[in-house]
Amino acid sequence: MKSLSFxxxxxxxxxxxxxxxxxxxxxxxxxxxxxxxxxVNLLENDNVEDGAVVTFSGRVRNNNLGLKVKGLFLEHYPDxxxxxxxxxxxTAKQRWNIGRVKVIHRIGQLAIGEQIVFVGVxxxxxxxxxxxxxxxxxxxxxxxPFWKKELTELGESWLxxxxxxxxxxxxxxx
Amino acid sequence: xxxxxxxxxxxxxxxxxxAEVSANNASTVTQVKDALGEKDADWKNYLANNSLxxxxxxxxxxxxxxxxxxxxxxxFPPVTGG
Numbered sequence: 001m002k003s004l005s006f007x008x009x010x011x012x013x014x015x016x017x018x019x020x021x022x023x024x025x026x027x028x029x030x031x032x033x034x035x036x037x038x039x040v041n042l043l044e045n046d047n048v049e050d051g052a053v054v055t056f057s058g059r060v061r062n063n064n065l066g067l068k069v070k071g072l073f074l075e076h077y078p079d080x081x082x083x084x085x086x087x088x089x090x091t092a093k094q095r096w097n098i099g100r101v102k103v104i105h106r107i108g109q110l111a112i113g114e115q116i117v118f119v120g121v122x123x124x125x126x127x128x129x130x131x132x133x134x135x136x137x138x139x140x141x142x143x144x145p146f147w148k149k150e151l152t153e154l155g156e157s158w159l160x161x162x163x164x165x166x167x168x169x170x171x172x173x174x
Numbered sequence: 175x176x177x178x179x180x181x182x183x184x185x186x187x188x189x190x191x192x193a194e195v196s197a198n199n200a201s202t203v204t205q206v207k208d209a210l211g212e213k214d215a216d217w218k219n220y221l222a223n224n225s226l227x228x229x230x231x232x233x234x235x236x237x238x239x240x241x242x243x244x245x246x247x248x249x250f251p252p253v254t255g256g
Contacts, residue, residue: 058256073184074255077248080232105255117256137256145229145248146255147182158183161252 002119025101026086029076031108034118043100043120050099050122056137058117060110064159067152074107074116077145081105088139092121095135096128103136105146133163135172142169176206176241181250187220197243203228204237206247225252 006014036057043053062073098124106116119136123129148159179192193210200206211218227233229248241247
């Protein structure tokens with residue numbers, strides 16, 4: 001037996017982290033809920049160059065794979081999450097002509113109907129904002145280190161990654 | 175020392191958030207996993223799951239990636255956010 005030193009580390013702390021990549025892109029991993037209207041205002045405020053604002057928000061639904069869902073628990077890998085989201089946003093900025101970007105992802109315990117994720121993108125014309133928003137969301141799904149644990153009528157279980165999400169992200173490189 | 179951290183289902187299976195492995199015992203990600211697997215049969219079994227992903231210093235890597243003292247190695251299941 002080789003010598004091993006096992007230091008048992010605590011579970012990751014749930015803290016709010018705001019990462020401002022630059023003036024026009026912001027990432028927030030947070031326990032708290034967010035105000036959709038407030039976020040849209042931030043995207044639009046003092047921004048008369050962009051005519052298009054596309055937002056996506058994801059919520060906890062009450063059903064999955066035929067089971068009644070009671071709630072979700074979201075875990076993430078601090079720092080790596082922000083780094084990967086920044087890379088995804090940077091890739092989107094190189095591919096489309098977009099203005100401001102905001103990504104919010106919540107962590108911790110979430111009840112049915114609560115907001116989980118927000119992606120907001122502005123651009124001069126709608127096509128860039130639509131495409132970039134979907135791209136960011138698709139890659140967040142398959143790259144950003146978040147994990148969902150579902151509480152259903154049968155108990156708790158960690159969700160498995162979906163092949164359809166992987167295929168959706170891969171389709172962008174075709 | 176190499177700092178190792180676990181997430182989600184793997185964290186619960188192993189019953190802890192992380193461990194430290196001496197850099198003398200491991201120079202690649204696979205060797206880190208092998209060293210951890212020597213703790214007991216359960217750890218060996220859970221860490222053998224070939225769907226597990228690995229990041230070194232927040233960068234996704236494969237098993238043959240080199241590691242050194244001071245690195246942060248994370249093992250976790252495929253991601254499911256959004």
